[in-house]
Amino acid sequence: MNREFPEGRDGAENQPVRASDPVAGGKVPHLKLPLTEKLPEVFFLPGDASRLRLFEEEADSFERIGDNREYALAKGSFRGKSFGVCSTGMGGGSAEICIVELARLGVTTMIRTGGCGALQPEIESGSFIINSGAVRWGGSSNFYVPPEFPAVADPFLAVSLAQSCEKLGLKYSVGIGATINSYYEGQGRVSAPGRRPRWGEEQIARLTESGVLSIDMETETLFTIGYLLKVKTANILAVHGNRATDHWLVDYEPAQRSLVKAALETLDAV
Numbered sequence: 001m002n003r004e005f006p007e008g009r010d011g012a013e014n015q016p017v018r019a020s021d022p023v024a025g026g027k028v029p030h031l032k033l034p035l036t037e038k039l040p041e042v043f044f045l046p047g048d049a050s051r052l053r054l055f056e057e058e059a060d061s062f063e064r065i066g067d068n069r070e071y072a073l074a075k076g077s078f079r080g081k082s083f084g085v086c087s088t089g090m091g092g093g094s095a096e097i098c099i100v101e102l103a104r105l106g107v108t109t110m111i112r113t114g115g116c117g118a119l120q121p122e123i124e125s126g127s128f129i130i131n132s133g134a135v136r137w138g139g140s141s142n143f144y145v146p147p148e149f150p151a152v153a154d155p156f157l158a159v160s161l162a163q164s165c166e167k168l169g170l171k172y173s174v175g176i177g178a179t180i181n182s183y184y185e186g187q188g189r190v191s192a193p194g195r196r197p198r199w200g201e202e203q204i205a206r207l208t209e210s211g212v213l214s215i216d217m218e219t220e221t222l223f224t225i226g227y228l229l230k231v232k233t234a235n236i237l238a239v240h241g242n243r244a245t246d247h248w249l250v251d252y253e254p255a256q257r258s259l260v261k262a263a264l265e266t267l268d269a270v
């Protein structure tokens with residue numbers, strides 16, 4: 001039974017709410033915004049909802065417009081350009097919902113602004129990575145297209161992000177990342193004392209040998225599903241730690257703040 005509308009009918013429209021497309025009260029089911037909402041065309045997607053505060057502190061104006069589950073939403077402006085922010089939560093499942101519902105609400109450009117682990121030893125914690133493409137182990141996108149379908153960033157958007165880093169004097173690397181929908185064993189971390197993360201250890205070694213720069217949990221989901229939904233996508237990731245040197249940045253807020261500045265700077269070019 002639909003608890004919000006006990007007879008399974010849409011309270012606003014008095015239409016049956018369909019399980020195959022549960023838009024109730026004219027709102028998308030997870031972001032809880034009406035389909036009529038006028039949103040900015042460009043959205044930044046951090047994983048962590050608490051990072052909206054960093055956008056708020058850098059923006060000229062900022063208005064929170066949604067907060068449901070892991071999805072915190074806001075719209076704002078920076079030097080006369082409007083933008084939105086929506087947290088994706090962690091991993092392919094929650095990112096898919098965010099991307100699909102934002103696209104349905106008319107968002108045409110989505111830039112992931114997140115954190116990652118670096119794989120190459122020379123990449124310093126606190127620096128930045130822009131992925132030109134990503135290995136597709138994020139989970140959800142496999143239900144859309146076969147694994148041979150590439151996950152690539154919009155090249156123009158990726159270049160704009162690199163130019164923003166240059167302008168702000170931020171150290172950055174550009175190249176292929178891997179999205180792995182598991183933080184512990186999938187990324188070669190110990191999930192319980194004495195338990196070896198065999199799959200992760202082996203794959204992380206192969207990715208590192210192949211020159212892959214980073215691992216995160218959402219990028220390929222955005223690149224692949226975004227492409228299929230005709231959304232321009234790119235990412236910029238702060239390096240929270242390095243798996244080759246085993247260095248971990250305990251306080252990564254300063255890096256995330258610089259990342260937000262670089263992301264907002266890119267609004268001039270999109």
Ligand SMILES: O=P(O)(O)O[C@H]1O[C@H](CO)[C@@H](O)[C@H]1O
Binds near residue numbers: 089091
């Ligand atoms: O810092 P965010 O954007 O959340 O990104 C990274 O951090 C989380 C894991 O700690 C995953 O979401 C991963 O992709």
Ligand SMILES: O=c1cc[nH]c(=O)[nH]1
Binds near residue numbers: 115117215217
């Ligand atoms: O090592 C890391 C750091 C951030 N996010 C990840 O998914 N992995």
